[in-house]
Amino acid sequence: MAGIFKFTKFALRNLFTKPATRAYPSVPARQTPRTRGAVQVNIDDCIFCGLCNRRCPADAISVDRAAKSWSIKRMSCVQCGNCVLNCPKKCLTMEGAYSAPACEKRSELFRKKESPIPAVHTLAPAPTDGKAIAPDRVLVIDMTSCVLCGLCARRCPTGALSVDRKAGIWTVDRAACLQCGNCVNGCPKKSLALVPENGHPQVETYTRSAAPATSEKTETPITAQPKGEIGITVDLSTCILCGLCVRRCPTSAIAVDRKAGTWSINRQSCVVCGNCLDVCHKHSLSKTTEGIDTSGIQVYAKTVELKAEATSAAPAAKSEPVVEATPVETAPQLPAPAPSSEASATDAPVGNGIAIDMDTCVLCGLCVKKCPTSAITVDRAAKSWSIDREGCVLCGSCITACPKKSLSEAEIPLLKTYTK
Amino acid sequence: MPNIVETVSIGPAVLKRYIKEAAAEGCRLVQIHANRTRDGYQLIYSIASGYHLINLEMVISEDTEVESISGTYPAAQLYEQEMAELFGVKIVGIPEDPRVKLYHVQGHPMK
Amino acid sequence: MKRTIVPFGPQHPVLPEPIHLDLVLEDEKVVEAIPSFGFVHRGMEDLASKRDFNDYLYVVERICGICSYMHGMSYCEGAERIFGVEIPDRAKYLRTIWCELSRLHSHLLWLGLLADAFGFEALFMQSWRIREKILDMVEDSTGGRLISSVNLIGGVARDMDREMLDGFVKQFDKMESELRSLTKVFLKDTTVRARLFEVGVLTKTDAILYGAVGPMMRASGIELDTRKLGYAAYGDIDFDIITSNGCDSLARCEVRIGEIFQSFNIIRQAVAKIPDGEICISVKGNPKGEATVRMEQPRGEALYYMKANGTRNLERFRVRTPTFSNIYSLLKILPGAQFADVPLLILTIDPCISCTER
Known part of the structure; x- marks a missing residue:
């Protein structure tokens, strides 16, 4: 008999104390400074090394170096903290709460904002509205x-x-x-x-200080370059003689002759600032210490001549490797490209040129703005996109600029106008 | 207590004798598991006498048939069945109900 | 006599994890129990050869939710033995404290489930109310309630300063007095005793033959506790092995309750003796070799076998969890039991099916 009322004390006490439970989610969950929750990234510090991707035991994180994006599958993350522990830049942290529940599996993507690319064809300053960013x-x-x-x-x-x-x-x-x-x-x-x-x-x-100072950051000496010093050179096998480097050169040291197929640089004017390297879409330019003659103008020539035919701008010759800096030679004529079976009504010749997919084109006109030779025109009313094949230098700026990825470089019948 | 783990390599023929001796001394069966080697299996029978652990290692080929020790230690049935299901080790004489399957897996996943 | 087959599980209110038993009954008495497993088999042992051994630690922790801390700790211990490094003393004491906190929460969980099994829901809630305080302590120190992710190969990732440790110990006094009244209900109350006394008897010889480990084994009079091997800081701490000669469910209840109070003492000793120092050493390179680690999980002795061959992935990782061993003894104590006692008997082995079927 004595053993029956052992629990009575608890039962009575329970009547008069407040509940031991917490009405989550009306009341927020208990959080401590160390509580582990959803993983957050400080994308500005992220260097996209991909260590977090390799360390995640659930394969929840993916890192795209080229696109500068970091994404996490919220439903796969097990909040173990391995990524936070291993991040070399300490840009990952754990919030105190889990990510909110959802009805479908989702990923969150974080992308680093690109710094604005300066306009290619002018050296106009970025608009600032005349306001100071650092007034004091x-x-x-x-x-x-x-x-x-x-x-x-x-x-x-x-x-x-x-x-x-x-x-x-x-x-x-x-x-x-x-x-x-x-x-x-x-x-x-x-x-x-x-x-x-x-x-x-x-x-x-x-x-400018008299003694030539060398800064640790660059390998370029400031004073007039003695012979054998560093200079800009071009790889004519990839160079398409578009002339973008000419426009970017602050000292107008570079000259390009498309017809003659030459690229020349005035070494006296060249300050080896590297602007031309930055802008070359074909990555043909590089800094080197070999073969640099700083006394005057150095000319590089393609051994195979660029052909400018009647209706097409087809530099099919550039696929042949040409590396030596020799004087200009006349090259054998290229055979005319065979007309493709899909020749249009206008009977345009087939060759290498900018192709457009009119189904995805939205006629925004960004390609027009980016074209350094103003070869493209877009007529929104008439829903047409036209290109001057002779003016087009195949630099590829329009391809990069197109937000719909409608443009590409291909072997196509070289029409001048396309309509939707 | 000192943490002693002893490893003894044996062959399939002497396994039953060792196990009978161990049971007679009052040892208990700790576990049995299989490792995959290049062309066979390495079976490890762990027996403990107090805190002293003895690993009996046995290297066999894929086709060797091993006799079950569940006559001596009935608890061995579960371990042997796990080895048979996951690794495909051929063990004869398990008196377990054939309806009982430990893991619902196709084939032998760890073979 | 006619036999009826009643399927038990895999979903049952009393089971923490899914297990299926086909119970063959003869008029309310169980004659045979045919098990069916495999509901939570996730292939964790196979995964060891596919994941970097550093990252696999987080997978090992998630083999089970209740025994999570000791799985992680045993993995780290095994890796440290393969590398042949010795972790700092402070890390050993911290691991011991977390081990005992994990044992506390697991035993209190079990007490609650046991009470639920024989229908005493209020007792279940009271046990879990005390368990919440332990979980709050674990969350304050590691960041997670059950899965702590605080072990690293080479030590621990987080420190507990003096203030935090003393704060925990101060809470223990109140918890101990509450628990004393609670456990008196488990052991002395007439109705509870009627459900537990002489139910599910496992004799001493049967316990050895059928491979019982942990409190199952100690409740049958066998005096073995793997903590006496001296891993982590257990070598420096004074504690007795708690056994009972009852061999029935009440004895197992006694053993586990005894272990709860013993855990409080062990934590008090560890907090008093913890040395200063660093908490982690850096371990570089790939492991090569093999190691066998035995640890006393809340449910019994767990054995870990790790084999590494010099690459980033382990070649073999074998976990023999205590419930895997105890399942066979469960299948042997079920025949002869009343049908209404089946949930109780399943719970007396403290089943952790996730561990069993990694």
Whole structure:
């Protein structure tokens, strides 16, 4: 008998105490500083090394280096924390709560914002509305690394900067300076900076230091390059002589002759800033120390001539490897390309050119804006897209720019106008 | 207690004798498992006497038939059945009900 | 006499994990039990050869939810033995504390399920209410309630400072007094005793023959506790092996309750003796060799065999969990039992079917 009422104490106490349970989800779940929850990424610090992808035991994370994106399958993640532990940049963290429940399996994608690519065909500065990004700072320059290329002066929206290469002087008018930072961003040698104001004069002139300083960041010496020093060279097997490098060169050192098939560079003017390397779509340009003659102009020529036929712009010759810098030769004529069986009514010849898929084209006109030779025109009303095959240099800027991936380079009948 | 793990290599012929001796001394069966080797299996019978663990290792080929030790240790049935199902080790004499399947798998996944 | 076959499981309110038994009954008495497993077989042993051995740790932890901590710890211990490294002392004590917290939560879970099995739901809720405090402690220190992910090969990932440890120990006093009243109900209450006494008897010789481990074995009078091997910091801590001679379900209940109070003492000792120092050493390279690790999980002795061949993946990873061993003894104590006692008997072995069928 005595053993029956053992639980009575508990039962009575339970009547008068508040519930031991928590009304989750009306009340938030208990969280501690160490509670593990959903994985979050700080995409700006991420270097897309892919370690988190390899370490995840559930294969929930995927990293795309080329596209600069990081994605996680929320329903696969088991919140183990292995990715957080192994991230070399410590850009992964665990929130205190799980990701919310959902009816279907989903992934979350994070993409790093690209820094804006400067416009190819002009050197116009990025629009800043005239507002200062760092109003309490002043512009200064480190003359030990400056190469007096003048890019900063071109990018300045108010003309506050001037550069004299011959005299070796760089001048800033701080009253006109908007502190927009365009010059700082555009300087290939990273010589410019906006620093806190400290009694800097309104107009200041800097002279290039007498001793040739070498900055650790670049391998290029600043003074006139002696023989055998570093310079720009071209691989004519991949070069399509589009002339983009000509437009980007701040000292107009490069010249391209499409008809003659030559690419030449004035080594005296060239400051080896590398702008032409950045812009070349075919990656034909490189810096080298071999065979650089800095005394004057160096000409590279294709041994096979580019053919400019009557109705097509078909540089089919560039597939042949050409690597030596020889004087221009006349090359044998290329055979005319055989007309394809899908020849259109206009009987256009088939050759290598820009092809468009009119089904996906939305006639946005971005290709028009990007074309360095203005070869493309788009008529939205007439729903047509036209290209001047002679003007087209096959640089590929339109292909890169098209948001619908409608453009490509292919062997096609080279029509001039396409309609939807 | 010292953590002693002893490994003894034996052949299939002496297995039954060893196990009978172990049972007579009051050892208990800890576990039996199989490892896949290049052209056969390595069976490990673990027996414990107090805290002292003895691993009896036996290397056999794929076709060798091993006799079940469930006459001595009835608990061995489950381990032997697991080996037969997952690895395909041929064990004869398991007195387990043939209706009982441990894992609902197709074929021998760890073969 | 006519026989009836009643299918039990895989879904049953009293089962923590799915197991199917076909019970052959003769008028309310079980004559035979035919098991059917394989509902949660996930092929975890095969996965070892496909995952980097560092990442496989997180898979091993998830073999089971209740025994999760010790699976992870045994894997790390095995890898450390293969590498031949010795982890810092502080890490050993921290692991011991978490082991005992894991044992506490598992035994309290079992007490609750046992009460549920014979229908005493209020007792079930009270046991779990105390268990919540343990889970809060585990979450404060590791970040997860059940799956802690705090072991690393070479030590532990998180530290518990003096304040946290003393805070835990302070809570134990109150919990102990509550538990004393609660366990008195389990052991002394007339109705509970009527359900547990002389139900599911497993004699000493049968326990050895049928391969019982853990509290099943200790409740039949066999004095073996794998913690006495001295892994982690157990070599420095004083504790007795708790046994009982009852051989029935009540004896198993006694053994587990005794282990709960013993765990409190072990944690108190570990907190008092814990040395300062670092908590993890870095282990580089690929493992090569083999190791056998035995640990005392809440349910019994677990054996881990790991074989590595110098590549990033382990060649063989074998887990022999305690329930795998105890299942056979379950199949032997069922015949002769009343039909209404079947859920109770299944629970006395403390079944962890996820562990059994990795």
